[in-house]
Structure formats: structure tokens, C-alpha cells
Amino acid sequence: MNDTSEKSSPRPRATILGGGPAGLMAAERLARLADVHVFDSMPSFGRKFLLAGKSGLNITHGEQLEAFLARFGEARTLLEPALRAFPPNAIRDWAEALGIETFEGSSGRIFPVAMKASPLLRAWLARLRESGVSFHARHEWQGWTEDGALRFGTPDGEATFTADVTVLALGGASWPRLGADGSWTPFLSARGVETAPFRPANCGFDIQWSEHLLDRFAGSPLKSISLSFCGRTVKGDFVVTKTGIEGSAVYALSAALRDSLEAGANTVLMLDLAPDRTLSQLASALSAPRGKTSLANHLRKKAGIDGVKAALLREIAGKALLDDPAKLAHAIKNLPLRLDRPRPIAEAISVAGGIALSELDESFMLKKCAGVFAAGEMLDWEAPTGGYLLSACLATGRAAGEGAARWLRRS
Template identity: 45%
Template sequence: MIEPIVEPSTLPVIIIGAGPAGLFAAEFLAKAGHKVHVFDGMASVGRKFLLAGRGGLNLTHSEALAEFKPRYGASKDWAETWLDAFTPDDLKAWAEDLGQALFVGSSGRVFPRSLKASPLLRAWLRRLQDLGVTITTGARWTGFSDAGAAQFSHQDGSTSEQVGAATLLALGGASWPKLGADGAWTNLLGKLGVGITPLEASNVGVHAAWTETLKAGFGGAIIKNAEVRLGDARSRGDLVITNTGLEGGPIYALSPVLRAALKTDYCQIQIDLRPDVDIEALAQRLVKAKAGQSISTALKSHLKLAPPAIALMREATGNKLPTTAMGLARLIKSIPIELTGLAGLERAISTAGGINQDAVNQQLMLTACPGVFVAGEMLNWDAPTGGYLLQACFSSAQHAAKGIDAWVRPAAN
């Protein structure tokens, strides 16, 4: 039996949010034959996507999918469905099809050769225009009418409503709110009975009560290839000393355990300045220091420790460094730093929390709002930096777009 061809609805699919998830869903749906109308509250699209480009635009990671999936921690099983259907290789092929040559960095991260987001975004917007996608900027979503129409307030003070065959919400989390993702949607959806875990900063720096001496001399300094430990969790990379604490890959990677620990009365991390050298070997090198040589000189000449690393050792000991080789070696392997809090959402790379898994069906449609789908960082998943954030935004967007296509076509039959 030949199945009848089902045409898309004459009503457009409404997409609210013109970040990576919203734009990718728009592309998928337009290619499937749907009319697509994208709305965004900012004056231009992809603001945070362009910000990511300042760091080179880490699109995804080159590691095998079996190693990629566990990066999502407690959300692994949820994200796995999206990732299987739109893999890192698929994302790379998509970017290259837009004319963006890619390369794999030494850490396995994947970047455009231009190390910018703007060329990719321009090519992407041209494709969407060719596909007939309509984009309206300066239109802030304010909720749904009683009849289910999406409501907007515009920058000129006017308001409008848009009826759609289905709606996709892709409004992001709440990090870098000045770029548009301010988390205001949590109140709107919460009133509709959608289960939401409060948004919290992720992939963000931590606060420590530094002395003025450290801030004045080493604010902004980098400590190369250090390992950060908190309990059994550990991560290695470059640390940045800020005026308020620490930033960098190792701190960001430990975001989930740091958030949990900082909700207790006391949180202390341990920093290993030489993770590839054991204590005994460090002590043996220091024993060779010349008589009368200062501790700082010995640390520089025999262990190649840079001034910021030595400054951190002094900070942790109240400027009273151990005087024995073994004591110094132990400190180098485990510098105790008490943390006082997380940096705010305004500087976070991403957010944890969001719409709970049990608040959507398998197609990412809100069970409390039939016909309304969700993708990207609005969903309650968390991932480290390294390409995992953008990958899940793209993958979840395609998954939700497939759900919309399946939802709309039967209604048109």
C-alpha cells in the first residue's frame, strides 16, 4: 500500500530564540517543507554564538562518540538520543557544507580555521534566507494567549501575536544575560506548570579571598598545566588567577561538584602544580639547591615553577613556605585553596538547571503545553566546555525539530 503524501501545515512553525538551537531547528524544518518564522528579543541574531567565536568557536570535539556521551554526566542517557541522531561528525560536515574549513586542536577540540563565528553565521543566515525562513528581531516573547498564540513585545513599544502550527522555544539559559538569554522564561513556563530546576552558573570561575598582594601582582596570570582536585574529582589544564579567584578549564570542568560543595559550610580544593612528577622526585630536585639560595630561586631553577605558581604557594601558606625539600614538594603537589563562592551568571559560559526531563515527552514537547517544544540550554542538562555545549544544542534542536515535523504533518492531513 502506498502511503499518502502529507503536506506541512499552511501555518508557520514558530521558533522563539535565534541562537544555535533555534536557527538549526529552523533550517531542518524549512528543508522539510515547513514555513518557519523565527523571533528573537535582541536587535540581531546569534549574540552569544558570536561571543563564543572570540575564543575560536569550539564547535565540537573529535573524540569517539562512546567517550563523548559520558561528558554529560547525569544527563548522559537523555542526551544520548540526540547525539546518536546528530553526531559530532554530522556537525562537522554541516559546518564544512557552509564553506567553513575545520581543524582539530591539540586537545581534540574542533574549530573553524578562521577561528571566528561571524563567517559561519553569515553563511548560515544566507542559507536560511534562501530556504525562505523569516527572522524577526527585537521581538521579546511574553507568553501565550488563551488561544495558544505566541505573544511578543517589540522594541518600538508595540505588541503582536503569532499563531503557529507548533512552537519551538530555544531561549537559552541565563548566562551572559546582556546578550539575550536572561532566564525570564522560567517564570512564564513555571506558571504553566512546567517542571523547572532553578538555573545556576556552570563553566564559571570561583571566588577566593585573595590578599591584595596576590591581586596586585598576579591578577590575570596563568598557571600552566595544573591539576585541580575536589574529593575524588580532578581535572587538568591552565588556571587563571583573577582578582576574585580562579578561572580556566580545570575549574569549569569541575562545575557540578564545585556547585554542590559550595552549598556546604566549607569548600577547599587542592592544586597540583606538577601533576606529572611525584613528591619524591620533586624533593630530590630541590635537595640540589645551592646553600644560601632563596626558596623562590630554587623553585624556579630546579622545578621551573613560574612566578604566578610560586605566588599561589605563598598565598596558601600566609607567605610562610616550608623550609625543607619534602615540605615544599608536598605543598607543590597539594596547595590548599579555600573557595568562597561561584562567579555570577553574568560571566558564566553556560547554565545548569532548566526544564526537567519529566516535563517533556520523548520528542521534547512540553507535556503541560501540547504543540510547544524545547531545545538547547533551556533543558536541564550540563556539560563541560570542549565542544560539548554547542554539540548538544545542535543535536537537541534537530531532535525537537523532528518531533515538530511529526506533530504538524498529521494535523495537515
């Protein structure tokens, strides 16, 4: 057995399990006080963070703090102090201190100017190494030994490691090939820590499309539409996929849609293909005589509907409707998309579920495991896309790191 538990420094020893944004932030807060060791099962650190960078790395959001906090729903109570202690402007300052300039887009979303994660991650890991943090890749945490040491599977066999304090930051269970796969849950359950089952969040949904629609339009984006469900309307874009729909407007409603499907309800998302025009404007435009103009051209000229929008209209409303301007206008503004099921967790942007928030004290320590703290997506909260996910991972990582530092000072 490759036993890594030899301790040579008089400083306390802190272990961080999981080298994503939450774990790295916890490491940063502990580095002044302790010898910090970050372990990750993957060959390198921050893989999901790098993937988030592929779509620009929406790191936080610039809206008013009250609106920002409201995005976390019921989890707000536990998360609020951490989010207030590391709010969006502090995240921007933190990135800037790493040499990463950020900007606020027209939607309020905040991105690095470079629109990627790699420069930020590189600078962050370098600064952590300079401050003495040690990194251990290819170490998969596999619970505790009987005498309380951390157990790891490594390419060289099992290894153990003792620590004065531990921060768990093992992520959720989406995109498992990037490292976070939820395999840690049995180790916490064995210690009596309650976890809620993982469920997809910010996910796509299955819809049975016709062969014709799939052949011609799978992968096509629908821009400037609105989607409505249960009294909430979201303007934006989505994509027709081989299996159904996905994209930002769908993600924004996905928690309610998922809950409805899980409850066994008939779940219908209403699509408005022309949200900037009223029903009567559309109906009167479409009533204009079309002469020899084809219906497709008439729709395009009078209602701005063509391509995948026209195909969806035909697919869902049926051809019979298309000759009646009033019914056609109504269908353009109220196209029902009947959803079958959410896409699997592995494809979701994030998850709901994980460690029950009731298991944590206000410093993010597990009440049933003294000296063990937890942060990031492995906690049972969910939030929409828009920078809220990374904001909460960074903020809870920071809070757990500070909680762990206070705990070390006290003990």
C-alpha cells in the same frame, strides 16, 4: 497593537522563539515543510554563538562516541537519541556544507579553521533566508494570549502571532546581555511546566586573595598545573582573577565544586603546581644545597616554580614551610585552594537548570503543551566545555525541529 498574525500561505506556520544555535537548527529542519518565523528579543541573531567564537568556537569534540555521550551525565537518557542522530562527525559535515572547514585539535576539540563563529553564522543565516525562513529581531516573547497566540514586546508595542507549531529555544541565563536571561520561566510555570532554578555551570569561584597577590598577579595564568577535587584530577590551566579563579581546569571540576558549596561543605580544591614531577623527585631536587642562591631562584631552578606559582605557594603555604625541602615539595604538589562561592550566573559559560527533562516527550515536545517543543540550553542538562554545549544545542534543536515537523504532518 501591531498584530502580526495575518496568515497568507496555505503551508503550516512554525515559530521558533530564540535565534541561537538551537533555534536556528530547528528552523533548518522545519523550513521544507512550513513557513518558518524566527523571533529573537535582540537586534541580531546568534549573539552568544558569536561570543563563543571569540575563543575559537569549539563546536564539538572528536572523542569516541561512548565517552562523548558520558559527558552528559544523568541527562544522557533523554539527549542520547538526539546526539546519536547528529553526532560530532555529522556536525563537521554540516559545517562543511556551509563552507566552513573544521579541524581537530590535539585535545580532541573541534574548531572551524578560521577559529571564529561569524563566517559560519553568516553563511547559516543566508542559507535559512534562501530557504524562506523569516527573521523577526527585537521581538521579546512574553507568553501566550488567552486565545493561545504568542505575545511579543516590540519597539512598536505589543504584537501577537499565531502558529501551528512552536519551538522554544530561548537559552539559559548566563551572559544575559546577549539575550538569554531566563525571563521565559514564568510563562511556562503558568502552564504547569516544571523548571529547575538556574545555577552557574562552567564557572569561576571566589577566593579571598591577599592585597599583595591581587596587586601583582590578578589576571596571571597558571599553566601546566593540575587541580583535584573529590577523587578527580584535571590537568590544564587556570587564571588568578581579582575575585578568585577561573579557566578551563576550574570549569572541568566546577559542577562538583558548585554542588559541594551549595551543600554548605568546606570546599577545597587541591592544586599541584608541578604535576609532571613526583613528590620524591621534587624533594630531592629541592634538597640540593642552595649556597648563596636566593630561595626564589632555587625554587625556579630546581622546581620550575616562579612568578604567580611562587606567589601562590608563599600565600597559601606560608613562608615558614619554604625552608624545609620535604614540606616544600609536599606543598608544591598539594596546595589547598579554599573556595568561597561560585561566580554569579551572569558570568558563567553555561547553566544547569531550566525545563525539567521529565516535562519532554521523546520528540522534545512539552507534554503539557501540545505543539510546543523545546531545545538547547533552556533544558535542564549540563556538560563540560569542550564542544559538548554547542553539540547538544545543535542536536536538540535538530531533534525538536524534526519532532515539530512530524507533529505538523500528523495534524
